[in-house]
Every structure is written in structure tokens, then in C-alpha cells.
Amino acid sequence: MFENIFQWLDERLGLEAIYGTILDRKVPKVNWWFTLGSASLFLFVMQGITGIFLTMYYVPSPDKAYDSVEYIMNGVAFGWLIRGIHHWGASLMVLVVFIHMLRTFFYGAYKYPREVTWLTGTFLLLLTLGMGFTGYLLPWNQRAYWATTVGTEIAGTVPGIGDFILRVLRGGSDLSAVTLARFFSAHIWLLPLGILLLISVHMYLIIRLGISNIPGEDE
Amino acid sequence: MANKSSSPNLSRRDFSKIVMSFLGSIMGAVVGIPIIGYVISPALKATEIDAWVSLGTLDSYPVGNPKLFSFTRTKVNGWEQTTNSYGVFVVRKSESELNIFSNVCTHLSCRVNWYEDTQAYKCPCHDAQFDINGKVIFGPPPRPMDEYEHKIEDGNILIHLTEA
Numbered sequence: 001m002f003e004n005i006f007q008w009l010d011e012r013l014g015l016e017a018i019y020g021t022i023l024d025r026k027v028p029k030v031n032w033w034f035t036l037g038s039a040s041l042f043l044f045v046m047q048g049i050t051g052i053f054l055t056m057y058y059v060p061s062p063d064k065a066y067d068s069v070e071y072i073m074n075g076v077a078f079g080w081l082i083r084g085i086h087h088w089g090a091s092l093m094v095l096v097v098f099i100h101m102l103r104t105f106f107y108g109a110y111k112y113p114r115e116v117t118w119l120t121g122t123f124l125l126l127l128t129l130g131m132g133f134t135g136y137l138l139p140w141n142q143r144a145y146w147a148t149t150v151g152t153e154i155a156g157t158v159p160g161i162g163d164f165i166l167r168v169l170r171g172g173s174d175l176s177a178v179t180l181a182r183f184f185s186a187h188i189w190l191l192p193l194g195i196l197l198l199i200s201v202h203m204y205l206i207i208r209l210g211i212s213n214i215p216g217e218d219e
Numbered sequence: 220m221a222n223k224s225s226s227p228n229l230s231r232r233d234f235s236k237i238v239m240s241f242l243g244s245i246m247g248a249v250v251g252i253p254i255i256g257y258v259i260s261p262a263l264k265a266t267e268i269d270a271w272v273s274l275g276t277l278d279s280y281p282v283g284n285p286k287l288f289s290f291t292r293t294k295v296n297g298w299e300q301t302t303n304s305y306g307v308f309v310v311r312k313s314e315s316e317l318n319i320f321s322n323v324c325t326h327l328s329c330r331v332n333w334y335e336d337t338q339a340y341k342c343p344c345h346d347a348q349f350d351i352n353g354k355v356i357f358g359p360p361p362r363p364m365d366e367y368e369h370k371i372e373d374g375n376i377l378i379h380l381t382e383a
Contacts, residue, residue, distance in 0.1 A: 046250075049250065049254075050250075053254055053257060053258070056257075056258065057297065057298075059298065064298055064299070067298035067299075068297070068298045070298070071297050071298040075261075075297065075298075076257055076260050076261065077253075077256040077257055077259075077260035078253035078254070078256050078257045078260075079257060081253050081257075082253065082254065082257055085250070
């Protein structure tokens with residue numbers, strides 16, 4: 001019976017074709033370093049899921065942010081686990097995305113015709129770092145506060161427009177409620193949407209062009 | 220593919236599929252089951268109230284018309300203190316006969332008001348009306364107004380406030 005349902009859907013949606021194009025692609029004989037892209041994607045999805053559930057209890061306001069995180073850790077069932085996965089997943093994602101870039105670089109996989117894949121990848125790395133930077137402030141503890149003070153201060157050292165950048169990042173001259181709210185907004189909306197968009201392009205190009213062979217080996 | 224699947228031995232591809240779906244299910248469960256607990260846990264937390272609340276002296280309530288007494292109670296919900304306000308109508312029918320009603324409408328929990336001209340409690344939400352004894356005289360409420368258990372100690376009225 002399920003066969004029939006699947007047949008009916010497949011005839012209309014072309015599920016087999018989607019599966020074939022995305023998952024049954026021909027790939028060269030490669031090694032474990034080539035799994036890092038999938039690992040990055042997996043971590044992004046994981047961060048997305050745990051992050052969505054964290055917003056269920058988190059409050060991005062200076063008087064409640066710390067208390068709400070405390071509540072997630074001690075008051076809600078498995079809150080420690082959801083936040084723990086998000087916390088460690090964040091560090092792991094930066095690491096995995098970075099090693100993924102190193103592999104692409106050292107195997108020369110960024111060369112023709114994959115320059116655009118590389119380019120979107122570099123932006124994905126920057127956006128991932130942006131996620132780390134904005135997410136670090138959200139617990140609103142001493143470490144978060146001073147890390148963001150230092151981070152925005154560093155951005156302020158850019159010649160000429162530094163002060164402007166600092167003020168845009170903080171939403172004024174001080175690290176304030178405005179800073180927390182905009183970091184939260186960037187962390188859950190702007191940056192993830194940017195990442196999602198670039199991942200789509202990145203993956204489209206991988207499916208379109210295939211993955212590169214290990215250098216020195218014939219196709 | 221066809222000739223491979225007809226072989227009596229498990230193909231490499233089928234083996235991978237089984238291992239992948241097994242590991243995938245475990246990972247899904249490790250994250251999925253805690254998430255269910257995470258979402259529903261505040262709903263399962265017991266916030267019981269069982270207290271006697273003083274409404275002041277019996278003498279401060281006139282015989283005849285219902286008089287509203289309001290008070291607030293706080294409890295901790297998540298990361299904040301929630302202040303709930305309560306309203307009770309004290310009805311002294313005679314010197315000794317006393318009824319104390321909650322002003323929460325038994326229909327959908329709006330707050331009712333007493334109207335002296337029509338001698339009825341009216342709910343602003345769906346036009347429900349209760350008489351002075353709390354009986355439904357008009358509208359959708361499924362039961363009469365809720366009454367509080369009360370006692371009088373040293374001339375003070377106390378009501379028994381309970382919440383599950």
C-alpha cells in the first residue's frame with residue numbers, strides 16, 4: 001500500500017529524481033576529509049534546532065537575560081542539554097567549518113570551475129564567526145559583557161570609520177540593552193538567513209559541478 | 220543493483236543504509252525526546268496554592284449588596300514573579316449569613332461586575348448574568364459562580380484559597 005502511495009506522490013512530485021540528483025551523485029574516490037562539508041551542514045541544522053528551542057525561554061533584555069538562561073539551565077527539563085549542545089556545537093561548528101576551508105585550500109578544490117563555491121564558502125565562514133560573536137553576548141554574564149566590549153572595541157580601531165562601526169555594532173556609544181537586542185536579532189534572524197541563503201547556493205553548485213578529485217589523481 | 224540485491228549476502232550499500240538509519244534514529248531520539256520534555260516541563264510543574272486569605276473585619280461589609288474585595292498574590296513562574304489579582308464578592312445576606320463568590324466567570328474566566336440596578340452580576344465578555352446567589356440567569360456559563368469556603372476568626376473573614 002505504501003508503495004502505491006509513494007508511486008502516486010512520485011509521479012506528481014518527482015521524488016526519485018530529487019533523490020537521484022542530490023544523493024545518488026557520482027563522486028570520485030575520496031577520503032574522510034571530504035565529510036567536513038556535510039559535518040558543517042549537520043552542525044548548522046543542529047544549532048538551528050537547539051537555537052529555536054532556546055528562544056522559547058530566553059529573553060533578550062538586560063534585566064532578564066541572565067535569569068532566563070539560569071532558568072533554562074536549572075528550571076527546565078533537559079534545558080542543560082539543549083543549551084549544552086548549542087554551546088559546544090557552536091565551538092565545534094567554527095572548528096569544522098575552518099578545517100573544511102583548509103581541506104578545500106590544500107586540495108586546490110577552489111580552482112576552476114568551483115571559484116563561486118569557494119567564494120560563498122568564505123562568506124559562510126565569516127557568517128559562522130559572526131554567529132559565534134553575536135551568540136557570545138546573549139548569556140549576559142561577565143564574560144559575555146567584556147568579550148563584547150573588547151570585540152566591538154577592536155572593530156572600533158578601523159582607521160577613519162572605526163568609531164562609526166563601533167556605534168553601529170553597539171547601537172550607540174555604550175554596550176547596552178540596544179546592543180543585546182540587536183545582537184539577538186542578528187543571531188537568530190539576519191545571520192542565519194544569510195547562512196541559509198549561501199548554503200543553498202553552495203550546495204546547488206556542489207550538486208551542479210560535483211566534488212573535485214584529490215589532486216594528482218586522474219578523474 | 221538488481222543482481223546485487225538478489226544475492227543472499229547483505230550488499231555493502233544495504234549495510235550502510237541499515238547502519239545509517241540506526242545511528243540516525245539514535246541521534247534523533249537523543250535530541251528529540253529531551254526536546255519534548257524541555258517544551259512541556261513548565262506545564263508539569265506543580266504550583267499549588269493552599270492558603271487562608273483575610274478579607275478584613277466582618278463589620279466592614281454592609282448587609283445587603285455584594286461588596287468586592289481585591290487582593291494580589293505572587294508566585295514564581297520561570298524567571299519572574301507573576302502577580303495574580305483576585306477579586307471576591309462578599310455577600311452578607313443577614314448578620315450571620317455569608318456567601319463569598321469568586322468574580323471569575325465560570326464561562327471563560329472574564330471578571331464579572333455587580334450591577335445594583337438589575338441586581339445581577341454581569342460578565343462583559345459574553346453577556347452572562349448571575350443572580351445574587353450566584354445562579355446563572357442568562358447566558359452561556361455551565362455552572363453557578365464559584366464559592367469560597369470561609370470562616371470567621373476574631374471578627375475577621377478568612378477565605379480558603381486553593382489552586383491545583
